[in-house]
Amino acid sequence: RCSCRRLRLGGPVIPSARPRQRGRLGALLPALALGVGSLLLAASPASAADAPAIPGLDPAADIVVFWGDGCPNCAKQEVWLTEVEQQHPDLRIARYEVWNDAANRELFVTAGEHRGFEAGSVPTTIIGERVWIGWTGAIEQDMSAALAMLERGEPPAPGVFGTTGAGTCSTEAMECTAAPDPITVDLPLFGEVSLGDKSLLVSTVIIGFVDGINPCSLWVLSILLAIVLRTGSRARVIAIGTTFLVVTAAMYGLYMAAFYSALTVVGYVGVIQWVVAAVAGVFGIVSAKDYFAFKRGISFTIKDSAKPGIYQRMRAAAGQRALIPALGATIVLAVGVSLLETPCTAGFPVLWTGMLHANGVGPAETAGLFVAYMVPFLVDELVVFLAAVVTMRALKMQERHGELLKLFAGVTMLVLAAVMVISPELMEDPLAALALFAGAFALAGVIHVVTTRVRARRAAPTASAPPTPPSPRAS
Known part of the structure; x- marks a missing residue:
């Protein structure tokens, strides 16, 4: 038994192959x-x-x-x-x-x-x-x-x-x-840190990418860029778009850090593992449901009642003649939108932080893996942003795009939640991790193809039915 009264560990620092760094x-x-x-x-x-x-x-x-x-x-x-x-x-x-x-x-x-x-x-x-x-x-x-x-x-x-x-x-x-060889990188502010096992790095990159393609953030960014593009200033588009992306990424980082800290305080015991899997499973079910019944019933999306306020803040940010007030308004907008987007994006951070705790990843490795998470997380938004800067035209987010993204995210969350409960050690094998994600994507693709064909067949008789002939007149 370890007791706090046994405080006789004086002497040099406990040895470790890599110095412990505080994230x-x-x-x-x-x-x-x-x-x-x-x-x-x-x-x-x-x-x-x-x-x-x-x-x-x-x-x-x-x-x-x-x-x-x-x-x-x-x-x-x-x-x-x-x-x-x-x-x-x-x-x-x-x-x-x-x-x-x-x-x-x-x-x-x-x-x-x-x-x-x-x-x-x-x-x-x-x-x-x-x-x-x-x-x-x-x-x-x-x-x-x-x-x-x-x-x-x-x-x-x-x-x-x-x-x-x-x-x-x-x-x-x-x-x-055998334990796989860890990957180490040199990061500003943190120094040399380990990214942990290759399998965790692979899983982190894929989860970050799937998490990034959520319809909530893409919708907000595309609307904001469309409004700012009306000014005709590429420099203003770059300034406001960059500010928005940086602030939303920072807010997302705070949320993930908070959940990681909460798990660190309570310890990752069996009941917590089930709680993490259950929360992720609920988010996965609701996200997959939105593919079939978008915004009907429980839906983790930005409420329609909140959209007028978002539009108003966007116009306020774009309408400022001076750049500094415009950037300040953009920061306020980004913080507010990040809070509204929380239900859209909470599932994957819960899974990811739970996965790190299940594998005993310390703060230093978590800092490195967080960077590996955020890079693919921002890829899709950077594509939308850079396309607007180059072409001076905004990509429009359609509802059908959002439904498809919800399906892929929901199926992936459900698969990972099941793995967290049944066999979390699968995530320690890079090939097994890749196979799990590939299987989730394939399953979502099959669901989409089958659903599309079923909907087309149901709509075909209605569209191709001949018009009803007029009834003969009485002679």
Whole structure:
């Protein structure tokens, strides 16, 4: 059991293959996510200081490790643990080998029952109520951060991190899956950060792209550009369009950071995983429904009652003769529209942040992956914007386009929500992740083709029916 009273971890910084860097995004908690955060906090388990001891385990241990003799991933973790012990002699680590010791396997199962994880993969590490399954660069960094919290007298947030996929060894088949090599990039403000496993990078890029093609943001941008283009000034179009995109992207970043912070506070335990999947599933069902019944019943779109106000703010921004007041009006417009668009775009951020927590991604990797998310997220809007700048004509967003985009987004969200519940470790395999997205897109395409043909057949008899002949006159 890890207790806050055991504050004897003095000495050098806990070693890590990459220095832990604090993502500035994780420190922001805008009011936009207070409702979500409060719901999650209501489901939060007890703090580590109040965690009940696991029967049979060393009650004085700061770290409990379940490992297997011959497991290469366990051997990699052992190198790190040895360095930690050398630098912190007072740190107590309890090790339990489970491949060859039946009694330790029973303790492993007992620990899983008490901490909410399946005792099927090693290495599994426990600090208080925080559990890590596997050994990857992201887990190493997060574990280092947890030990640093102990040094400051703070209990690590409870939760289960990692899966039975990469970086683990099965306790039944004694087969191991190597952790994929992480990708590192050098980012301004953050320095060198890791993008985590290639599979997470692939999933992030695809989710960001699908999230970006939502009809709400495309409709607002196309209408704004159409109004500004009436001024005939390409420079004004560039200035106002760029300001709008930057502000809306920043607002979106605040929302995602808030949800990530909320999950960090409450810990990613089993019930939270189900909550994330359920929320994403609801958004997916409603989005897919809009393809068949657009704006009928529950619909996550911009309400028609809000559109006159948006039009008025757009005209106010475009009608300012001086550029500075026009940009100020554009900022106000972008903030307001971002709040109105929240129902349109909330599903994918919920899924993405949940996916990162399920795989034990730390703040530094999250910062890098956030950049990887926002680049494809803005691609479609940049295409619309650049087309308007070059041609001085605005692309018009039709309702049928919005319906089709809703279908693809909804099906993708439903598939990912199911994966979060059934087998989240699939997202650790790049090929499996690509196959999931390809399958979701193919399913949406099939639904669209079948629906189009059915609608055409239903409309054909009505269109081709001969006119009713006039009734003969009575002689």
